[in-house]
């Protein structure tokens with residue numbers, strides 16, 4: 244897994260769009276914790292970083308579908324999800340972890 248800097252901790256910035264390698268990430272600061280989700284909404288491609296948080300979910304700004312901040316799972320009846328990424332904090336800086344295709348494939352066969 245490769246870790247990419249998403250900048251210094253900034254609790255004022257609740258939802259920001261950051262780049263982690265080739266991935267566009269929606270970095271969310273909610274209830275004193277960071278979450279990283281893919282920024283493209285699986286419903287119709289809207290940018291989730293324009294959305295907002297409600298009850299532990301990220302709300303898409305276009306059609307208001309919701310995605311769990313921890314799991315990326317879509318709300319009831321949506322049958323979709325957004326990929327999520329691990330986040331770590333080191334020396335006041337936020338890092339987002341992205342696995343390569345081969346690492347993800349290996350993990351599937353391990354389980």
Ligand code: FES
Nearest residue numbers: 284286287303306
């Ligand atoms: S584009 Fe996100 S809910 Fe439709």
